[in-house]
Amino acid sequence: MKIALIGYGKMGKTIEKIAQERGHTITHRISDDIANHDLKTTDIAIDFSIPDAAFRNITSCFQQGVPVISGTTGWLKKYEEAVRVCNENNSGFIYASNFSLGVNLFFELNKNLAKMMSGFKDYSVSMEEVHHTQKLDAPSGTAITLAEQIIANNNKKGWKLDTAGEDEIPITAKRIENVPGTHTISYESKVDTIKIEHIAHSREGFALGAVIASEWLNGKQGVFTMKDVLFQNM
Numbered sequence: 285m286k287i288a289l290i291g292y293g294k295m296g297k298t299i300e301k302i303a304q305e306r307g308h309t310i311t312h313r314i315s316d317d318i319a320n321h322d323l324k325t326t327d328i329a330i331d332f333s334i335p336d337a338a339f340r341n342i343t344s345c346f347q348q349g350v351p352v353i354s355g356t357t358g359w360l361k362k363y364e365e366a367v368r369v370c371n372e373n374n375s376g377f378i379y380a381s382n383f384s385l386g387v388n389l390f391f392e393l394n395k396n397l398a399k400m401m402s403g404f405k406d407y408s409v410s411m412e413e414v415h416h417t418q419k420l421d422a423p424s425g426t427a428i429t430l431a432e433q434i435i436a437n438n439n440k441k442g443w444k445l446d447t448a449g450e451d452e453i454p455i456t457a458k459r460i461e462n463v464p465g466t467h468t469i470s471y472e473s474k475v476d477t478i479k480i481e482h483i484a485h486s487r488e489g490f491a492l493g494a495v496i497a498s499e500w501l502n503g504k505q506g507v508f509t510m511k512d513v514l515f516q517n518m
């Protein structure tokens with residue numbers, strides 16, 4: 285496959301390595317305004333850029349007839365608009381706050397645990413995410429997805445960074461040098477604590493997931509999720 289990398293930073297470079305190992309060709313390595321680039325000869329674009337540029341990058345690809353895998357976080361208020369532009373252009377789109385297989389399994393575990401805990405009022409839920417110090421957004425996209433899953437399966441009404449109200453999930457975001465991404469969910473009562481945690485040891489899991497998603501999306505039209513890619517038969 286011919287792949288355009290939009291955002292050639294930490295993730296772009298890790299994706300390049302894995303894509304080449306799997307026999308793909310990198311046609312573009314883009315770190316500036318998408319308007320400067322003609323993508324028509326590429327099969328798919330993988331966007332891991334910055335929150336302020338992601339929407340413009342993604343929709344510009346659809347308008348050029350190029351399907352998109354996007355892992356950029358912090359732009360999701362415009363997700364529905366991106367879906368509309370994808371469909372108008374008969375293109376293909378997968379966004380995921382986290383492309384790793386491990387986190388997508390963790391998402392399923394989180395939903396089940398939230399459902400199981402919903403009847404037990406003695407436990408209060410909270411979340412902590414830890415990432416490297418260059419991260420632009422907080423809380424992480426993954427933490428927001430986890431919180432939305434708890435809200436849908438428990439009796440919480442929303443989430444807040446740091447101090448939250450009675451019916452909200454408090455999320456703590458820590459920034460520590462070189463941490464690829466750790467997410468911990470705790471249910472705490474007076475007598476004990478139940479914790480589930482995902483620790484990424486490197487960026488390779490995110491990058492491999494994004495390349496597998498590109499291979500899966502190639503030739504398809506429509507808007508999909510990582511659940512479609514990884515757990516089609518679940």
Ligand SMILES: NC(=O)C1=CN([C@@H]2O[C@H](COP(=O)(O)OP(=O)(O)OC[C@H]3O[C@@H](n4cnc5c(N)ncnc54)[C@H](O)[C@@H]3O)[C@@H](O)[C@H]2O)C=CC1
Nearest residue numbers: 291292293294295315332333337355356357381382383490
């Ligand atoms: N969904 C997932 O599995 C994962 C998502 N991410 C997200 O991916 C994004 C990128 O992460 P990193 O690679 O760690 O960041 P990074 O800062 O290393 O790379 C971002 C790159 O985007 C470039 N850039 C700036 N303006 C641009 C524009 N207008 N168009 C295209 N590129 C532009 C920057 O020059 C930089 O090279 C972040 O939003 C992060 O949260 C990161 C890891 C996994």
Ligand SMILES: O=C(O)C1=N[C@H](C(=O)O)C[C@H](O)C1
Nearest residue numbers: 357381382419424425426465
């Ligand atoms: O910026 C990162 O590094 C990461 N961003 C994603 C997020 O915001 O959830 C995924 C992963 O945790 C690493």
